[in-house]
Amino acid sequence: MKYIFSPRNRFTTWRHLWLWLAESERELGLAGISDVALEQMRAHVRIGDEEFAIADVEEKRRRHDVMAHVHTFGTVAPEAAGIVHWGATSCYVTDNADQIFLRDALDLLLPKLAAVIQRLSKFAVETRHEPCLGYTHGQAAQMVTVGKRATIWIEDLLDDLHNLEHARERLVAKFRGAKGTTGTQASFLAIFNGDHKKVVELDELVTKKAGFTASARSTTQTYSRKIDVDIVHALSSFGCTAERIGGDIRHLAMLREMEEPFEVDQIGSSAMAYKRNPMRSERMCSLGRNLANYSAGVEQTYKAQWLERSLDDSAIRRIVLPEAFLCADACLILLNNISSGLVVNKAMIQRNYNVDLPFMATENFIMAIVAKGHSRQDAHEHIRVMSQEAGRVVKQEGKLNDLIDRIKADKFFEPILDQLDDLMRPETFIGRSPEIVEEVVELDVKPALHKYESAICKIGTADLSV
Template sequence: MRRTWSARRKFGTWRRIWLALAESQHELGLAVTTAQVTALRAHLDDIDFANADAHEARLRHDVMAHVHAYGDAVPQARGIIHLGATSQDVVCNADTLILRDALSIIAEKLARTIDRASTFATEYRALPTLGWTHFQPAQPTTVGKRATLWAQDLAIALSEIEGRIDGMRLRGLRGATGTQASYLGLLGGDAAKVEDLEQRFAAKLGWPTDRRWPVCGQTYPRLVDAQILSSLAIAAAAVHKCCNDLRLLANLKEIEEPFEAEQIGSSAMAYKRNPMRCERATGLARFVMNLSGNGLDTAATQWLERTLDDSANRRLSLPEAFLALDGALDILTNVLGGLVVHRASIRARLDAELPFMASEDILLAATARGADRQHAHEVIRVHSQAAGHAVKSEGKPNDLLARLRSEPLFAGLDLDVLLDASAYIGRAPEQVDAFVTEVVQPIRTRYRATLADEPRVRV
């Protein structure tokens, strides 16, 4: 991702755009020679950044600075570089190519997180665990089913990113205000040749010729940036939710992120096992989520065909959103691939709460044997409240079952059978299987070439 947003990639792409323009103009018979095109092609990547900086210090215009720097490298082609073009014929098209590639990297990394979460979900598809709503004990689920919720959020984010990629359009060669007047003048007023020029230009950049904006002002629609930043924010929210859940589960001592043998959790409290990877990922994700407003502000405040106050903002908000999300996804991939599950802690918490959750089944079993439903309900209610008070106010273990066993009303009922946690998880294991087959497997197929890649995490 750093290479994608590097100065070398940016200005190297500018030169490829100037080459594609010159080649297309040469093919249509304009005064651009084969020798000039050949010379431009030979100097795509030997960029003298110091020379370009010196030109920009003098000219105060970044595109013209690089026009001059390219011309210094290829003096025989100096006079035809940028012929008929405006700055945004270069910048907008280059940005589109870079954004497409950056989105593709994010898509690949989202696919990896989905794969890791789903592998974990399959392994623990049937392991009962206490569910939580309002962060209060709720009906049991399974460790694997909970992981599918993370994977599903990430899959929604992947769909968003793929949609953005599919919706990308090239600005093309439109000139200063989008009317193509300069190219029409170069080509003798022949509108068909102007269209031919733009199609050739797009094809030389490896871009489908039918995926160009039908109209534009000086730039491509800045709502595109808002869409992209919003899609990145959705992905960041999915990362944040997953990592926050893991931080809560670490506090419950049920599931933890990887922790190295010599890792230190706190400089003062030697026993600490802080979930620092998930903390880092949530910090990055929050940064990305809060960048999304920049795209909306930029799109909303463009004046007529364009105003330049978009430029400085875009140079920060777009690359930084991608770079931060890229790092967060690398961390999450690492975490999901090395989660530590503490079965005993999971079982202990479930055992502490399950008697309360089994109370309805105990009530039904008693009434099935002829007990008065309202009387049985009251007996269970009184003992449940007393057991709950003992747990919360006196720190005692949950003794609800012992209390109920002492009641003649429940004599002969096998209460232990009613405390089988697997009886309370519904279709969770089957839901995991269906999710992996229907949602994850197609993603694994699409991204199989890069799915096994492991990120280098330095946190």
């Protein structure tokens, strides 16, 4: 990802664009573009180390980065010096290159995201029958399963996958191409002596050589910054998902029910040697929050554009676009690492739900006693009084939940005492959790990841350097 937005790749891509333009102009019959010129351009399309210094001197002198590199390219391809950038404006290379970077960066992220979804899906299937407490309002609610909870993360990540795919699909169909200084293609029309057909063909040729499916029909000097908005929105939305997942894992770590990977020699705290801080999830929350905030920058930049072009977009885009993708990549590296080694503490999960399981089982008790011919209202009142007292003992005296002992001591419930164990089995409270996991994986995940199967196979477990 760093290479995609690196100076070497940027200026090399500019040279590719100049080469594609010259090749296309030559193919459409423009005289003055020799075989030697094209050969020299191809031979030096990758900017050399020594050429950066030349470009730096030229840019300081001319105060124009594109013209500095036009001159630099001409020093190594002298036969092409007179035709490099023929008919183009600076945005021919800067904007088309940016769109190439956006496409390539999306192509890097999508398989990584698919791999994370696959890892979490495997985890969800393996734990689909594992009962655990569900929480609403931060309070114990009804039972779910570990795997069912993971499908909530999976569904959101699938939305992110679709959002990024859609952003890429729109991007590759709206290449800037060869549009001229204000989007009218006037310079190219002049070059081709008023031949509109050849101007259209030039745009199509350059677009095809760049690997895009189509170019935008109408642009200003730049491609619409609305494209940046849509792409960064998708990235920022993923950032929200990363923080949400990290937050859930941190809460579960606080409850000691689940932990992120923790190496044998890892230190959780410099002072408290016993600690296992969820630092990976905390880092992911931090980066996800940062990623979500990039939306504002591209939104404001798009809104601030004047008529056919203004340059107040340039500096901020050079910061926001690379940083947004680097941040998204970092979140995916963390998600990969975390999802590859989640630890489920089953004993702690059981201990936690045993505190509230008697309360959740009360409806089962009521239905069972009614089936024996007793009044539901009487049963409800008995349960209500005993539940309130048992709850008081748990919260105010710190003792274990003794509701079952109270029920066993109440003669009213004698007819169902032999059923209590069955009525309290945790798996009877999880509803369709296992089936939901299976449906999500079979009906949502597998179709979405089918196109990434070969790429996923090549993605191993991400290694963190810190």
